Amino acid sequence: MLILGIETSCDETAAAVVARGPDGQGRILANVVRSQIEEHAVFGGVVPEIAARAHVELLDGIVAAALADAGVGFGDLAAVSATAGPGLIGGVIVGLMTAKAIAMTHRLPLVAVNHLEGHALTARMTDQLAFPYLLLLVSGGHTQFVAVHGLGRYERLGTTIDDALGEAFDKTAKMLGLPYPGGPAVERVARDGDPTRFDLPRPYLGRDSLDFSFSGLKTAVRQAAAAVAPLTERDVADLAASFQAAVTDVIGRKVERALERFRRATGVAEPVLVAAGGVAANKAIGAALGAAAAKVGGRVVVPPPKLCTDNGAMIAWAGAERLAAGLIDGLDAPARARWPL
Ligand code: KG4
Ligand code: ZN
Secondary structure (H helix, E strand, O other), X not given: OEEEEEEXXXXXXXXXXXXXXXXXXXXXXXXXXEEOHHHHHOOOOOOHHHHHHHHXXXXXXXXXXXXXXXXXXHHHOOEEEEEEEOOOHHHHHHHHHHHHHHHHHOOOOEEEEEHHHHHHHHHHHHOOOOOOEEEEEEOOOOEEEEEEEEOOEEEEEEEEOOOOHHHHHHHHHHHOOOOOOHHHHHHHHHOOOOOOOXXXXXXXXXXXXXXXXXXXXXXXXXXXXXXXXXXXXXXXXXXXXXXXXXXXXXXXXXXXXXXHHHHHHHOOOOOEEEEEOHHHHOHHHHHHHHHHHHHOOOEEEOOOHXXXXXXXXXXXXXXXXXXXXOOOEOXXXXXXXXXXX
């Protein structure tokens, strides 16, 4: 069963072809991602209108490239799936309308996929993971714990009350004069920095909640930077390292708490944490996740970086799982800017 997946909810224009066997095993035949980072970098962040226009220009070519890479045509597909939200609404509309046009022209079922469900199910394709497991999604737009009990059975255990973690990295980078996207830049300079030089807050750690808050930390970084300005290379490295140490602490402790709670609720002996989203590529955070999981007798699964960040394969795979369960959508499926799991 071959599925075409389309992803356009942020600044990646992506299409992929994924095969799902009768045994539930997934295989990626093509996964084409065109990042728009260069188009947005001069603005220091994603500009929704520019993103939507770029999706319009790029998507047809990306879909054609994915089919060519896979060596298949529209006629070989069992269905077409696209992100229907949540995300930047202009981009979501472009991808979903394209999928609808393909579905109509080639008489294929349409699967309208929740982008978060795409992230949540990826590890089932890459690691043949069984339900249930705990998802930590940490990207530019999302920071949440989701207990994944089964297909369509998701329980959000915690989320950020303000900035997403990736956004906090991006804003910190901007304050430190580092390029966009900020996460990789902060991680790079933090390697040479002293994480103990600036005493930054560990927000929301005291509370018995799985929610996050990063805007106070951002303010603390700004104040610390102002206090030592003008910033030398050393100051930038130390601030980046101190910031990363603060978020790593928070994430590690919350993961421990979340896995414990998840284990109590499900009775699973060795709880699995799946990390997804661009921030999951961060080595320091990855190490903290591993240590936290080990403390509670659990383990961590991190899909390959290309499948942790936004891509078409995750949407194709979620589409394949939904199709196999008989969950298809009508051509009136709406595009949604907000769509909690
Ligand atoms: O999942 P993603 O590619 O796109 C969405 O936001 O949906 O995540 C992008 C975010 C950006 O905020 C970026 O700064 C952050 O992930 N990021 C990182 C790293 N690589 C990407 N943050 C920390 N460390 C990294 N190595
Ligand atoms: Zn995403």
